[in-house]
Amino acid sequence: MSEPIEGRVTAAAEDEIVVFLIGLRINNFTALRSWVPAARAMRPMIKELAREKKNGLLGYQALLGLPRVVYVVQYWESKEKLLAYASAPDKEHRPAWGEFNRRLRQGRGKVGIWHETYVVPAGSYESVYVNMPAFGLGAATGVVPVGRRGERAAERLGLQRESSAP
Structure with a gap:
């Protein structure tokens, strides 16, 4: 892990930011065939996005949530770039999404995924x-x-700070 930066700092971002949260919830730990491939699918996507900066991913943070949840917070340049990546037939996401949906039908609720997208103005x-x-x-x-x-x-x-003076 990186060394701490001493003192107080703030993000250098100045433009609109798109925050994309994506996660996986394991509904049945013993159903390895349902959730392990879904969990493994994220790594190639993140590697591709980190390698190909033109896709628009600024950065990400992987986090553990509640006992059954793993999620990634992603920061994107724009909603257009996020949506373009998600739908690009030659990128990692499309085949992973298709495979997840196939396994979802077979798995009968043993794994869940979720995502939320927030467009935050400058x-x-x-x-x-x-x-x-x-x-x-x-x-x-x-x-x-x-x-x-x-x-x-x-x-x-x-x-502006509100003054309490009359």
């Missing part, structure tokens, strides 16, 4: 990392000192 997100290695959006886009964007979350979001 200026509608903020971040802070304190004594952390590059992580999340900061790992995907780089980091800058907090002072360049504002010391407080409200400042980084472009909001």
